[in-house]
Structure formats: C-alpha cells, structure tokens
Amino acid sequence: MFYREAGQFKTSYEADQALFPIRQDKIGLGIILLVAFVVIPLTANDFFLASVMIPFLVFSLAAIGLNVLTGFCGQLSLGTGAFMGVGAYAAYKLTTIFPDVNVIFLVLVSGFFSAAIGAIFGLPSLRIKGLYLAVTTLAAQFFLEWCFIRIGWLYNYNASGAIEIPTREMFGVIISGAEATPLARYFVVLTITVLIAFLIANVLRGRIGRSWMMIRDMDIAAELMGIRPLQTKLMAFAVSSYVCGVAGAMMVFFWLNAAEPSSYSITLSFQILFMVILGGLGSVGGAFMGAAFIWILPIVLRAIPNMLDVDIGAETVEHLAFMVVGALIIFFLIVEPHGFARLWQIAKQKLRVWPFPY
Amino acid sequence: MKHLKTWACATALAVGVTAGAVAPQPAQAQDTNYVPLLTYRTGPFAGSGIHIANGMNDYLQMLNERDGGIGGVPIAIEECETSYNAQKGVECYEATKGKGALVYNPYSTGITLQLIPKASVDKIPVLSMGYGLSAAAVGDVFPWVFNVPVTYWDGASVVINYIADQEGGLDSLSGKKIGYIFLDAGYGREPIPLLEQLAEKHGFELLQYPVPANQMQNQSSQWLNVRRDRPDYMIMWGWGAMNPTAIKEAVKIRYPMDKFIGVWWSAGEDDAAAGGQDAAGYKALNFSGVGMDFPALQDIKTLVVDAGKTQTDPASIGTTLYNRGVLNSVIIAEGIRTAQELTGKKVITGEDMRVGLEALNLTQERLAEIGLAGFAHPMKVTCEDHAGSHPVFIQEWDGERFVKVTDWIEPMTDVVRPLLEAAAADYAEKNAPWPERTEACAQ
Numbered sequence: 001m002f003y004r005e006a007g008q009f010k011t012s013y014e015a016d017q018a019l020f021p022i023r024q025d026k027i028g029l030g031i032i033l034l035v036a037f038v039v040i041p042l043t044a045n046d047f048f049l050a051s052v053m054i055p056f057l058v059f060s061l062a063a064i065g066l067n068v069l070t071g072f073c074g075q076l077s078l079g080t081g082a083f084m085g086v087g088a089y090a091a092y093k094l095t096t097i098f099p100d101v102n103v104i105f106l107v108l109v110s111g112f113f114s115a116a117i118g119a120i121f122g123l124p125s126l127r128i129k130g131l132y133l134a135v136t137t138l139a140a141q142f143f144l145e146w147c148f149i150r151i152g153w154l155y156n157y158n159a160s161g162a163i164e165i166p167t168r169e170m171f172g173v174i175i176s177g178a179e180a181t182p183l184a185r186y187f188v189v190l191t192i193t194v195l196i197a198f199l200i201a202n203v204l205r206g207r208i209g210r211s212w213m214m215i216r217d218m219d220i221a222a223e224l225m226g227i228r229p230l231q232t233k234l235m236a237f238a239v240s241s242y243v244c245g246v247a248g249a250m251m252v253f254f255w256l257n258a259a260e261p262s263s264y265s266i267t268l269s270f271q272i273l274f275m276v277i278l279g280g281l282g283s284v285g286g287a288f289m290g291a292a293f294i295w296i297l298p299i300v301l302r303a304i305p306n307m308l309d310v311d312i313g314a315e316t317v318e319h320l321a322f323m324v325v326g327a328l329i330i331f332f333l334i335v336e337p338h339g340f341a342r343l344w345q346i347a348k349q350k351l352r353v354w355p356f357p358y
Numbered sequence: 359m360k361h362l363k364t365w366a367c368a369t370a371l372a373v374g375v376t377a378g379a380v381a382p383q384p385a386q387a388q389d390t391n392y393v394p395l396l397t398y399r400t401g402p403f404a405g406s407g408i409h410i411a412n413g414m415n416d417y418l419q420m421l422n423e424r425d426g427g428i429g430g431v432p433i434a435i436e437e438c439e440t441s442y443n444a445q446k447g448v449e450c451y452e453a454t455k456g457k458g459a460l461v462y463n464p465y466s467t468g469i470t471l472q473l474i475p476k477a478s479v480d481k482i483p484v485l486s487m488g489y490g491l492s493a494a495a496v497g498d499v500f501p502w503v504f505n506v507p508v509t510y511w512d513g514a515s516v517v518i519n520y521i522a523d524q525e526g527g528l529d530s531l532s533g534k535k536i537g538y539i540f541l542d543a544g545y546g547r548e549p550i551p552l553l554e555q556l557a558e559k560h561g562f563e564l565l566q567y568p569v570p571a572n573q574m575q576n577q578s579s580q581w582l583n584v585r586r587d588r589p590d591y592m593i594m595w596g597w598g599a600m601n602p603t604a605i606k607e608a609v610k611i612r613y614p615m616d617k618f619i620g621v622w623w624s625a626g627e628d629d630a631a632a633g634g635q636d637a638a639g640y641k642a643l644n645f646s647g648v649g650m651d652f653p654a655l656q657d658i659k660t661l662v663v664d665a666g667k668t669q670t671d672p673a674s675i676g677t678t679l680y681n682r683g684v685l686n687s688v689i690i691a692e693g694i695r696t697a698q699e700l701t702g703k704k705v706i707t708g709e710d711m712r713v714g715l716e717a718l719n720l721t722q723e724r725l726a727e728i729g730l731a732g733f734a735h736p737m738k739v740t741c742e743d744h745a746g747s748h749p750v751f752i753q754e755w756d757g758e759r760f761v762k763v764t765d766w767i768e769p770m771t772d773v774v775r776p777l778l779e780a781a782a783a784d785y786a787e788k789n790a791p792w793p794e795r796t797e798a799c800a801q
Contacts, residue, residue, distance in 0.1 A: 051452040055445075149542060149570075156788060159551050159781060160491065160544040162471050164789055177789075178475030256448060258472045260544055262571055263444060299449070313669065314437040315399035331369070347371075 003351035019201060036190055041183055049182035054255045056295050057186075057193045058247050063275040063287035064200055065243030070273070071282035072204060073236035074216030075125050079118075079137035080272045082144035083241045084248025085264030086114040089154045091249035092163045096156060103168040103176050104188060107253055111245040117144070118241025119234050126230060141266055148261035164258045176253045185254040192250060196243060201284045203239070212236050213282075244272075278329060280341025289340035298325055390434035391427070391694055391705060393418060394454035396464050401441035402574060403466075403598030406626055406679060410465060411437065412670040413683020414690075416658045419668065421691055423661040428691055429698045431705055442598070444468040451476070460694065460711040461485050463686055467545035470503075477502035478793055482708035483715055485693070487686045488513075488622060488645065492548055493781035495745035497716070500782065501797045504715050506689060506746035507737045510621070511777060512769035513643055514549035514593075516750050517619050518556050519767055521591050532561030537589030539580060539596070539604060542568035545623075546595045552777060553593075559773075565589055574600040581607040594620040602632030605640060615639035615755075622750065625678045630755040638757040642678075645750045646685040646734055648760055650676030653729030655684070678753075678760060685734055692728075693718055712797065716741055735766055741799035 003024050010016040020026045040053065066080050091110035095103060121140040125133050148154060155163050167177030174180045175188050203209050211232050214222035223229055252259040271294060279290025301321040305312055336343050350357070397411035398404055418433050427433050436457075438450035447469030451462060462477075462484050464470045470490035477484045484503045486494070492511045494503035521536065522528040538553060540546030546568070557564040565587050567580040577600075584592065592613065596604055601624045608618055616639035620629075625642035633640065650656070655675060663670050674680050697706045697714025706714070718739040725731055737746035749766035786792035 045456065047452045047456060051449045158788065159493075159548065160467070160471055161547045162468070162544055164471070164475070166789055167791060178479050256445065256472060257475060258444075260444065260468050260471075262468070262543060265572070313399070314397065314439040318400050318439040318441070328369075 002354075003348055019198075019205070033194070036194075041186065046182045049186045050255075052296055052299055054182070054186055054189050055251075056291055057189045058251045058255055059272065059275060059291040059295050060288045061193045061196060061250070062244050062247035062272045063279060063291050064197055064284055065240045065247060066272050066276050067279075067282065067284065067287050068200060068204070068212070068243065069236050069240035070276055071280075071286075072209060072216060073212040073233065073240075075122070075233065075236060076130060076134040077137040077240070078134050078266070078269050078273065079121060079140035079144070080244055081264045081266060081268030082141040083114050083118050083244040084251060084268065084272075085144060085148055085261070086117050086241075087111055087245025087248035088252040088259060088264065089148060089163065090114065090245070091253060092165070093154065093156075095166060095168070099166075102170055103253065104170065104192070107192070107246060107249040110249045111242040114245025114248070115238040115242040118244075119238045122234050122237025125233050125237065138266075141269055145261055145265060148264065160260075162258050162260045163252060165253050178257055180254075189250055189254050192246065196246065197284060197288075200239075200243065204284070208235065216282075274329070278332065278339055280339030283339070283341035285344065286339050286341030289344070293328075293340070294325075297328070298322075301325070389705060390432050391460055392434040392436070392458045393461065393690060394450070394457070394459045395435060395437045396440050396447055396450050396462060396466075396469065397437050398440050398442045398465070400439060401443070402571075403442040405628060406598050406601070406623070407442065407465065409626065409628075409674055409677060409679035410683040410686070412668065412674065413680040413685075414463065414687045415683075416662045416668050416670055416675075417654070417684045417687035418691065420654070420658045420662050423665075423667070424657055428694045429704050431698075433691075433694075440464075440466065440469060442466050442468075444472055448472050455480055455482060458707065460706065460708055461690060461715070463487065463690070465489070467491075467548060468543060471544055474500065474503055475789065480708070481712075483712040485686070485689065485715065487682075487689060489545065491785070492552075493778050493785055495743060495778050496782035497739075497741050497744040498782075498795055499786050499792070500744065501716075501741075501795045502712060504739065504744045504746075506715075506718070506739055506744070507645055507735065508622075508748050508750055508769070509745050509774070509778065510549045510595075511552040511774045512745065512748045512771075513621055513750060514552050515556065515770040515774055516643060516767045517593050517621075518553075518560070519770060520619070520752060520764070522560075528560055534562040534591070535565060535587065535589040536562050537565045537567060537584055537587065537592045539567040539569060539577075539584070539592060539594050541574070541596055541600050542570045545597060549595060551781070552774065555777065556770075556773070569596070569600055569604075574598065575603050577603050577607050581611050581613075584608075584613065585611045590617065592618045594618070594624050596620065596624045596629075601626060601629035605630060605633040605637050608640075609633045609636040616641070619643070619752070622682070625753065625760065627677045627679075627760065630760070633755075635757040637755055640755040641752050641763070642755075642760070643750045644678060644753045644760075644762075646678070646681045647730070647732065648676070648678060648681065648753060648762060652731070652733055654733075655681075655730075657729065658684070681733070688728065688730065688734075689715075689718065689720070689737075692720055692724070715739060716744075716799070718746065720746075 005022045008023055062084055069075050069077050087110045090113035091107050094106040124136045165176050167174055167179055173184050175184050211227045214227050215232050275290035275294050278293055280286030298321045301324055302317050305317055395414050398407035399411055418435050422432050440447040440450055447464055459482050462473055464473055467490050470486045473484050486505045488508050490505050492509040494500040494505050495509050522531055553564050569577055569580055594604055615637055618640050620642040622643045625644050630637050630640050659675055662668050663672050693711055693715040696717050697710040700713055701710045716739055720737045722736050725733055735749050739746040749768050751762055751766050752764040753760040754763040
C-alpha cells in the first residue's frame, strides 16, 4: 500500500534511467541522508560518532569496494585488508612528503596507489578462477603485510613500527589527528563515503558495470560478445582496490589515529568479506547493511547488559555477543543466502501488496 | 520456507530497531572515583591478561571493602574487554571516557600508542606500567603519560648489564652473540633501538628472531635458527601464548635455560610451567613482589576472594602476573590519594589525577603502611622523569616456582636517558604540531 509505484509514469528517458526511478525510494533516500547529515550530528554523543558511525561508514565503503570485485565481477578476493593498508600507508607517506596539501585530497589520491597494487595482484585472475584466485589474493595479503612490517621507509622508521597521524586542518577546522572532534571527522567520512557510493552505484549500472557482470555470469560468453577479459577484470581489481584504499586511509586518518600493520591483517579481510556476503553479493545497499550487522550489532549487544543493570563480567558479555552474532549469521545465511539486500527486496515486495497479499 | 523468510525479515527489522534504540548512555554517580580497567580475558593473550585483570580489580575492590575506597570515596571499577585489539581498545576508551575516567591502563603497547595523543586532548592521563612508549618517560614532552616504574629500554639495559656481570664485565661482551626473540608488534620492537646501540657500543652481535602475532604458537622455524646460530644468550620480549611456546621450544632444542632471560611480561608462572622441570634455570626480569606474604594480599584473600566477590582462582594470588596487576592498582590508588591531598578534593578529575601521578612518591615506609613492605622498589615520579623508579631484579624458575636470584639491578641510565630524550624529541617532531607542555609542575 505504502510502497507502490502505480501511477508514477515516466515521460522521458532521463526519468526512466534515474538511479532511483520510484518516488518512495527517492523519499526514503532523502530521509536517510537527512538523518545522516543533520539528525545524527545534532543528537549523537561522541561515543556514538567516534566508535559507531565512523567505523561503520569506513567499513561500508570497504565493503562496497570488495563488492565491486567479488559481487559484480565474480572474483573472490582475500586481500582486502592489505589493499586498505596500501591506501593507509600511501596516504601517510604523502602527508609526510607534502605536509601542506589538504589531507582529504591526499586520502583520495592514496587510492590510486592501492589501485595500481590491486591491478598487479589481479593479473593472475586471467588464468585462475574461484578459490584458486582467493589463494593468490591471500598471497597479496601476506606479502603486503610483510612489507608494512619490514620496510621501515613506509612508517618513517618509527621505533614503534606504527603510523601516527599528524594534525591537519581544513578551513580552520581540525579534521585529522587526536585533536579533531568526532563531529568534524564524521562529516569528512560521511561525505567521502556518500560520494564514492553514489559514483560506484552509477558506474555499476553503466557499460563498465554491465561488462563486469557479464564476466561474472559467464566469461566465455562475455568474451564472445566482445568484452575483453584482461581490461575488464583488471579494471574491476583497480576500481575495487581504489575504493578499499580510500577506506583504509580513512580508517587510520579519521578513525584510529594510529595504526599498526596488524590493523590491516587477514582478520580485516575476512571481516569485510563477511560484510559483503551477509549484506548481499552484488548490492551497494547491502554493503551498508552488512557493515551495520558486523560492526554495530556487537556494540549494541555489549551495551545491553549495562543498560539493564545486569552485573556480569566484561568477558562474559564479549562471549555472549560473539555467540549471538554467530548464531544470527548462520540463521540469516540459511534462510536467505543472498543476504540482507535480498531480504530488503522481499520486504519491499510484501509492502507493495500489503494489506491484501495474494 | 516462505514463513521463514518472513521471520528473517522480521528479525532483521527487530535487530535494526533495537540497534537504533540502544545508544550507550553514560550514567555515573557523583560520589565515586571512576576507574575504567581495559582488560582482556579473551583472545590469544588472555592467558597473561586474566591474571593482570584479576590483580588490578581485586586490589581496588579490597580498598572498597576494607577502607570504603580512598579518602572515604569508593572507587567505581568498570572492566572493558579489549581482547588486546587496538580497535576495541579505542572503542572501550571512547565508551568510558565520558563517565569521568581518571586514568587508563591499556595493557597493550598498541592501544597505548593510540591513546597517547588523545590523553592531552581529553585531559585523562595514561598509566602504562612498564610497557608502552619508552620515550614517554620524558615528562616534559609527554606530561599526560606515565610509565612507572621502568621503561623497556631500562629493562633491556638491565639484561645486558646482567649478562655482562655473568661474563665478567661489559668489555667481555665483545664478540658474543646475543639472540633477541620478540613478538613482532609495537611491543616487541620497542627495545630494538637500544639493543642495537648497546651492541655497537660493546661489540656484541644482536640476532633478531621476530615472532608474528598470528604465529605465536608455532615458533619452530625461529628456534631452528637459534639452534643454527647458537647465540650465547637469549633475550625474550613475549606476551600471551608466545611465552609458554618459546620456553617449550627452547627446552626442545636443549638451549641452556640459564642463559635464557625474559622481560617482566614473560615472567608468568604459567609460562615457565610449560617447560616444567626442564625449564629450570629460566630467568625473567621482575619489579613486583613474588609470593603472598604481604598483609595487603592477605586482605585481598579474605575480603575479596574468599568472600566470593571476584572470579580469581585463589591459587593464582601471589603469582608474578597477579602481583603485577596489584602493583598497577597500588600506583592508581596512591595516585588518587596524592591527588586528593594536593587538591583537597575528595572526588577528583583526570586533571587532578595527572597531578597526583606526577607527584607520586611511593617510599619504603608508605609501602609498609599499605601492607606491601618490600613489594616493589620505592618509586618517585618527577616532572621530568615519568618512569619514577628504575631498578628491576631477576627471578629464576626452579622447576616449580620463581625465586628471586639477584638484588635490584640499576639500568644504564647514562645510556638510556639521552636516548629517551632523543626519541621523545623525534616523536614530537614526527607528530608535529605536538602540543607544548603547558601543565605546571606540581612539585
């Protein structure tokens, strides 16, 4: 009833090809953006901004990046964490070399380094597929992590081996480093994430995105129809790594403030992969839902005993949160292997025919 | 199946709504001093972390039970689980700092590095007791960070001093091979600059054996190299599951255990027990008392542990790591007490706590007064020196327990202090603009 496009006629090609052709979707997106840009900054406390929203947005962007590669082009990758690390270390080196350049610009540029590395490690994808490709990207993960630990130049030969983010400002507002307020960092992360998500959503429904999907669905057929696998696959690797690289740079610049190589370990790769699988392969919106599930849900679960004034140990809470999240992952994947994006579609379908389902 | 999907949609919706509705809200009574404890009882480092967490918690709880807190104000203790993970540590920090936290004890060099720049902004001191950034001992550059009673660099110099004693003087170190096996993280890499400097100065060869954090339980390749290189001495900077594995491997390759020296974080009974009788002779640095013949520990036993107010295993009281946790809480408690005396307030803030820690003077008499005579070396923090005391002693595993085998050994302050100052200046320069110290010296 509420969600019904009946009566919305498209009178031009632009209207028909819009990113969100249905009016309710437009209104819904407007509300989400309004909440993100106005309501949350006005109402949220520092903890919510710094420990919930900023990581959530960073992970969402990384999940979008991996989704381009795994969800749309069908190339399984376990190197996401390392590609994020490349972005972070590149941005860190760039800020040391060009201390006066705007840090947001450097973060966006750092993605190109990640894209180049990603394309190099994407080369084997022309010969090998599926799980075998996962193993070569795993090699990328270990090799790059080794570089972060062993090449002193990357972290300016700090005794601690960690990269520490200097204080930088833009328009008189401090946006990176320890003195930056969570609000300022939140706005930067939110803007970058929304812009890149919008851009990727548009790329995906155009010629490039469709050629990725052709490769994913049947590469021989795609080749016969004139799609060149070399360029297409490498471009998927490059675009995916670019997005992941920017997410990785944002992770250390606007969230953590300092990062050790272990921040970009295989655990992070798996975390992002789970977000993509749970959210739904081949869906930009699903990346946000997956990131929310993996990052926000455990925080909420840990907060519940405190709110109810139940006195149980911190480690028991941790274990309980682990078990509940694990059980929910299994539940959702059994019921709907296509992830939250598919569930959301089913829900939309149900809303459409509500209250008289047929 | 159709219904299942409806259920799934409903569950997803319910999860989403709860997530939206539940936002952790700080709520804190006004008449307590709030001390958050960042601990880890889960994950690969839990084996070491549980004892530390119990020790820290039990001493503060004992003060609450016995004296009603400090200066008549109870201490509100809250544990937050970090799993030794830097991201979770920062999350714990953000979640607890708004409740009026007095001081943070991250118990992880990785988390400490994250918190150091935040400390001066949020005005909450960081107490990294015998870990973290060595350079933080330079109080002029790091007014908000304390690493009493000793830095890693002090510790490394004590080991070299001890080895020199065994060999007959620093001059006889020349030509010797000293192996260094360490957790390949901020923690294990911290003493390398000092060891390299000393190697150059005294002419010994430093062989490094890094152990990646995800390979802690599989060190056979490192110890194979040790067997090939045959270093005269082995030094270990290990933590968590790395310690027992290293000791087991050392026993397996028949490395002479009396030439194997661990840092104070590799001094746990559980760690050495992994090697059993064969590990006898293994040595480790330490700066907190061994055993439970201290009135304060007896109080903990009767008032907290026997009363069932904690999860501590009674057998673990008096073990090295448990006592280390107790010492950490002693420093917190004495910092609060000093701050109360200096400011005249009963309920203090993070800024007061910083003053209290900077004026900390834990004398022999005071230690005896609180029922811990001889539990630690007297420590006196000054505005310049945030590490306070420095000497450590060496304890040896006799196959069943640790026994103290040396007196307090002084570190090579003449070598360490200039390096610390250089490192602090370097840190400030790399993190420019690093805030100048504006806090007045309390003494």
